[in-house]
Amino acid sequence: MYHDANLATPAKADPRPKSAVSTGCGLAGLIGMACWLAFARSRGLDGPYAALVNLVAGGVPMVLWAVLVDKVHRNPSTGVKWENPRPLRETLDISITKIAGLWLTWGGIAAIYSVCRFYWEGNFAFAMWCFQMAAPALFILSVPYVLWIDRRLEKPKDGAWMLGAWLLGNKDEIDHDAIHNHLRSWAVKAFFLAFMLAIVPPGYGGFVRASTEGILHNPIALAQWLITGMFMLDVAFATVGYILTFRPLDSHIRTANPYAAGWAFALICYPPFILMGNGGPLDYHPGTSDWTHWLAGHDILLWIIGAVLVALTAIYAWATMAFGFRFSNLTHRGIITHGPYAWTRHPAYLSKNLFWWISTCPLLVTTGSLYDAIRATVLLAAVSGVYYIRAKTEEKHLGADPAYREYSEWMERNAPVPRLVAWVTGWTFKPGYAGLKKLDQRAD
Numbered sequence: 103m104y105h106d107a108n109l110a111t112p113a114k115a116d117p118r119p120k121s122a123v124s125t126g127c128g129l130a131g132l133i134g135m136a137c138w139l140a141f142a143r144s145r146g147l148d149g150p151y152a153a154l155v156n157l158v159a160g161g162v163p164m165v166l167w168a169v170l171v172d173k174v175h176r177n178p179s180t181g182v183k184w185e186n187p188r189p190l191r192e193t194l195d196i197s198i199t200k201i202a203g204l205w206l207t208w209g210g211i212a213a214i215y216s217v218c219r220f221y222w223e224g225n226f227a228f229a230m231w232c233f234q235m236a237a238p239a240l241f242i243l244s245v246p247y248v249l250w251i252d253r254r255l256e257k258p259k260d261g262a263w264m265l266g267a268w269l270l271g272n273k274d275e276i277d278h279d280a281i282h283n284h285l286r287s288w289a290v291k292a293f294f295l296a297f298m299l300a301i302v303p304p305g306y307g308g309f310v311r312a313s314t315e316g317i318l319h320n321p322i323a324l325a326q327w328l329i330t331g332m333f334m335l336d337v338a339f340a341t342v343g344y345i346l347t348f349r350p351l352d353s354h355i356r357t358a359n360p361y362a363a364g365w366a367f368a369l370i371c372y373p374p375f376i377l378m379g380n381g382g383p384l385d386y387h388p389g390t391s392d393w394t395h396w397l398a399g400h401d402i403l404l405w406i407i408g409a410v411l412v413a414l415t416a417i418y419a420w421a422t423m424a425f426g427f428r429f430s431n432l433t434h435r436g437i438i439t440h441g442p443y444a445w446t447r448h449p450a451y452l453s454k455n456l457f458w459w460i461s462t463c464p465l466l467v468t469t470g471s472l473y474d475a476i477r478a479t480v481l482l483a484a485v486s487g488v489y490y491i492r493a494k495t496e497e498k499h500l501g502a503d504p505a506y507r508e509y510s511e512w513m514e515r516n517a518p519v520p521r522l523v524a525w526v527t528g529w530t531f532k533p534g535y536a537g538l539k540k541l542d543q544r545a546d
Contacts, residue, residue, distance in 0.1 A: 116516060118444060119509045122179075122352075122436025127167050127426035128339070134163035135338060142310050150228055153306035161342040164427045165351065174352040179436070182350055187253040196263060197252045203266030204244055207285070211292045212237070220374050221296065229299035251349065260284070286358035290432045291344055297372055298341040305334040321401065322394050325408030332415040336422045343422075343429030351427070352436065357499070359432040364495030367488050368432055378485055386481035389467040389474035396466055407460065414457040417442055421450035432496075437505045439512075446519035447497070447510065451489040458482060 138159035142152055168174045175182065212233075215221050221230055252258040261284025264276050309331045317323045346353055359365065370377045370384075377384040393411070397403045422429050424441035442449035464478035500506040514520050 116512065118516070119437070119439050119505065119512055121439040121443075123424065123426040123428055123438055123440075124167075124172050125424075125440055126171060127164050128423040128441070130163035130167040131160035131339060131342070131426065132335070132423060135160040135335065139310065146311070148307040148310040150303035150307075152310070153303045154232075156306055156338055157302070157342050157345070160338055161346060161427060164342070165346065168351060168426065175350050177352045179356075180349055180352045180354075181256050182251070182254050183256055184254060190249065190253060193252040193258060194249070196258050197248045199266035199270060199272070200252065200258070200260070200263040201245060201248050201266070202269055203262040203264070203284070204248070205241065206265060206269055207262070207288050208237075208240070211288065214292070215296070225300035225304060226296060228303060229296045232299050233296075255349070261287070283357055283360075286360065287355040287433065290355075290358055290430060291347060293369075294372075294431055295341070295344040298337060298344055301337055302341055305330065305337050309334045321404040321408045325412050328412045329415045332412070332419040336419040339419075339422045339425070339427075340429045342427050343425055346427040347430070347435075353428045354435070355430065356434040356436075357502075358434075359495065359499045361495050361499060363491065364432060364499060367491045367495065370488065371492075377488075384481055384485050384488070386462070386464055386478045386485065388478075389469045389471065390462055390464055390478050391466070391468050393461050393463065395468075396463055411457055411461055414453045414460070417453040418450050418457070421453070434500055434503065437500070437503065437509050439509050445517055447513055447517075448493045451493055452519070455486045455489055458485070
């Protein structure tokens with residue numbers, strides 16, 4: 103038999119590494135959103151502006167908790183020295199150069215939005231409206247903000263400053279890696295924030311306006327309503343995360359994923375590049391149906407599978423909530439070690455893929471064709487493979503941080519999912535930076 107001495111290690115002798123975000127931060131946001139949702143349902147406030155209020159209802163409590171309770175602004179990782187700020191005359195030139203870099207970045211993003219027609223169609227039109235309303239304030243307020251923060255930053259010459267220096271012809275101190283990281287970071291924010299704002303109103307409206315009359319006696323209606331609510335919360339927390347990217351809150355982007363594979367396999371999961379959508383090369387849905395079709399008339403099974411799918415969606419939403427206001431694809435904004443991340447390194451990917459396999463049952467097809475069943479199964483397996491590669495590129499990116507390596511090593515020793523995989527397969531999976539090694543074998 104395979105034996106791992108770490109399985110017997112007491113948890114107290116091997117404490118979990120500290121998380122960059124506290125549990126209280128996410129809970130504060132959840133309570134704020136829950137209060138607004140209860141009020142909104144009682145008043146029928148299901149429109150897009152009410153959906154934006156829901157973001158505020160979650161974001162403000164999280165910021166207050168982070169500052170007043172967790173005191174994140176005092177974290178060394180902010181790079182901010184609050185005491186004895188420099189005189190303005192010492193940082194004025196730096197700030198002007200940085201503002202030039204920021205405005206150049208935002209102008210480039212605006213140009214891309216203007217050229218890409220799909221950003222002005224469908225749900226994306228609402229996101230563009232939000233950006234149009236916010237742009238004047240963003241440009242104006244960036245001036246006093248940069249003048250204020252640069253006086254307190256230990257290293258004010260960041261990627262934005264490097265880009266501004268390049269624009270103004272100052273080639274002496276330019277760090278091209280810093281510029282590339284700056285541009286990647288804003289590319290992440292521009293791409294995903296537009297997508298999140300586009301899907302915030304539909305999910306919010308669908309949850310708020312849904313009737314709950316008799317829902318407790320209908321496993322399908324109850325499961326679908328709860329699943330809609332979980333996805334709505336996931337999108338809300340994620341959107342707040344993309345908005346609140348500020349160094350004083352320690353929620354700034356440390357690094358954006360530098361690997362092309364990471365970007366490629368992430369982007370194909372979202373429009374307009376999505377490959378899993380209707381008619382896409384990885385669309386596994388043709389010929390299939392869902393759990394409500396295959397289990398129709400079997401109430402006990404409907405209740406059981408409905409509960410499983412709700413639980414998986416809850417884990418998915420919990421994984422986003424655990425980030426507080428730091429959620430962001432393709433970036434490093436601090437290592438999260440609590441909540442579902444104490445069970446597995448990738449709880450969102452794992453729960454999402456399990457949800458698809460259970461809800462779709464690709465081996466069961468309405469056409470009765472074995473070929474269709476095999477094709478659906480292979481394509482869904484390919485979709486899961488996409489998320490596996492996303493996970494590995496994320497581990498490779500985060501593996502440059504010693505804090506993530508410490509977390510990953512702790513997970514191998516203690517987390518239920520990695521230990522279960524190791525026990526079942528006899529293999530222990532080191533994170534992407536460490537390869538794969540066989541467990542020691544010895545007679546038991």
